[in-house]
Amino acid sequence: MEPTVAVFDGLKGFAKSTQDFVSGLIHHHDPSSSRNNPIEILKRLQREAFSDLMRLRDRQDKIERLLSIYKTSNKGPFEEAGTRVRGEVDVSGAVLKMDTVDQQNFDALRRAGIRTGVNARFTFETQIRGKDYFVAELMASQKAAEDFTDFSGNLPLSLSKVFYKANITDWFSAAAIPIGAHCRDIGNDSSSSRQGKGLTDNSSLGPPLVSQPPGSAFGVTARKANFMATLGHLVSGLEMPLDPHGIRHIFSTFGQVVCDLPREMKLSIVGVHQIPIISDQRLSLGPFAIPLSPLKRRQDSDVSVISTPGASSGSIAVMLESQLDEDTRIGGWVEMKSSDNKNMKWAIAVSDDSEDEFGWGLCLSGATEGSNRLNRFQVESYLKFNVGKRFTVKPGLVHVMDGSSRITALLVRSNWSL
Structure with a gap:
């Protein structure tokens, strides 16, 4: 009786192991079982989050391009430039x-x-587009004139240079x-x-x-x-x-x-x-009107002889x-x-x-x-x-x-x- 029982137990164990093996193979290839795997769930969430971030980034780039076009079309070259002011009194x-x-x-x-x-001078210097610069100079003076017979007293502050x-x-x-x-x-x-x-x-x-x-x-x-x-x-x-x-x-x-x-x-x-x-x-045609006339002699009582x-x-x-x-x-x-x-x-x-x-x-x-x-x-x-x-x-x-x-x-x- 003991040999028969031993053989029966061996066959039963072999059948159990075979069933477990086949069941493992079936569950491994089952799609429904992979969805319940925590690792697969994390990978799927990561892919979905990445696609959502890319869509948000595209929308942000479009908005930034629209804002840059609007800003450049409505501001001048001095909009973001800093102005440096210098003063001097001599x-x-x-x-x-x-x-x-x-x-x-x-x-x-x-x-x-x-x-x-007395000579007072104020200089305003503005950087433009990095390397270029614009300079405006204001001056007020009480110094003697060239012939020393007149003094420009109490002159208001006036524009003396644009550079x-x-x-x-x-x-x-x-x-x-x-x-x-x-x-x-x-x-x-x-x-x-x-x-x-x-x-x-x-x-x-x-x-x-x-x-x-x-x-x-x-x-x-x-x-x-x-x-x-x-x-x-x-x-x-x-x-x-x-x-x-x-x-x-x-x-x-x-x-x-x-x-x-x-x-x-x-x-x-x-x-x-x-x-x-x-x-x-x-x-007098103004400071920026320059008549180009030939040098010649003109005989006219109303016009000086040149x-x-x-x-x-x-x-x-x-x-x-x-x-x-x-x-x-x-x-x-x-x-x-x-x-x-x-x-x-x-x-x-x-x-x-x-x-x-x-x-x-x-x-x-x-x-x-x-x-x-x-x-x-x-x-x-x-x-x-x-x-x-x-x-x-x-x-x-x-x-x-x-x-x-x-x-x-x-x-x-x-x-x-x-």
């Missing part, structure tokens, strides 16, 4: 020692660049200055700080050809390594009164080449070619500047008329414009006109005292020898940056 006074108070000495003071009075510079590439830029342009503005970066100032215009502004009467200008500048070249056109004298010949506007072609030399030296060659434009004394053959002229200047150390700078320039090598102006200046409490400056300048002898010689020296970070005082002496005129001036110039 006060100059002088005690003059001269033989007589006459027109000859007045002319000598004008040529020496001695200006007294726009477009940096097209890293090496090429263009500038447009419809109001208040000088030749020196075309190639310079208007956003940079102003040059160090001495006591007079001769020690502050450089050669006279780059400081012509303001007008309208445009120009282009190209930079390559250590070289920079500038070419521009300027119409100056737009607001000047007519002279006895009826000449009002001066059309100037300006060119400059700058080379950076070793040891912090910079060499500049500047040239200007000028052509006067004739305008009738009784007619005869200016060969009226065009040109000047060239060479400037050399070196930075001796962090604060000390030495520079000089020579300017000559292209038609007359004997007509020459020059200046040599050394200055220490440190931000410490004490600084100094020295400038020698002169001019030779019509002969080899020295017609004008000028020497000026000053001390600079920094009171805080925004206020400076410069007392100094200026001695001028201009023909038969001998003038000594004690000048005090103060500057306050806002």
Whole structure:
């Protein structure tokens, strides 16, 4: 009996195992059983959530594109630009020692660049589209007029300069200055700080050809390594009164080449070619209306007689500047008329414009006109005292020898940056 029972139990166990195996295979291939698997449920939920997120992302992109189109169509270039404001108040006074108070000495003071009075300047600079910038300058002045016979007292704040510079590439830029342009503005970066100032215009502004009467200008500048070249056109004298010949506007072609030399030296060659434009004394067409009329003689009692053959002229200047150390700078320039090598102006200046409490400056300048002898010689020296970070005082002496005129001036110039 025991062998029979053992065989029966073995067959029963084999049948049980076979049934379990077949049942496992059937449940493994049953789709309904996979849906109840927790892993499969998580995978299915993940796929559905991902598809929902992608649909939401597509809708968000469509909304953002619509909003960007709406914003760009309704805002100007200055909408998101920040404006930087700078202010400056300059006060100059002088005690003059001269033989007589006459027109000859007045002319000598004008040529020496001695200006007294109050000058306030406010500059608004706005970055446009990253690299471009727009500058507007407002100024109010009480300084003496060019002939020293009139003072522009109590002048209101007026627009003195409008400047726009477009940096097209890293090496090429263009500038447009419809109001208040000088030749020196075309190639310079208007956003940079102003040059160090001495006591007079001769020690502050450089050669006279780059400081012509303001007008309208445009120009282009190209930079390559250590070289920079500038070419521009300027119409100056737009607001000047007519002279006895009826000449009002001066059309100037300006060119400059700058080379950076070793040891912090910079060499500049500047040239200007000028052509006067004739305008009738009784007619004023506005500052931006330029009549191009030929230079000829007209016989009319109501129109002034104009005869200016060969009226065009040109000047060239060479400037050399070196930075001796962090604060000390030495520079000089020579300017000559292209038609007359004997007509020459020059200046040599050394200055220490440190931000410490004490600084100094020295400038020698002169001019030779019509002969080899020295017609004008000028020497000026000053001390600079920094009171805080925004206020400076410069007392100094200026001695001028201009023909038969001998003038000594004690000048005090103060500057306050806002």
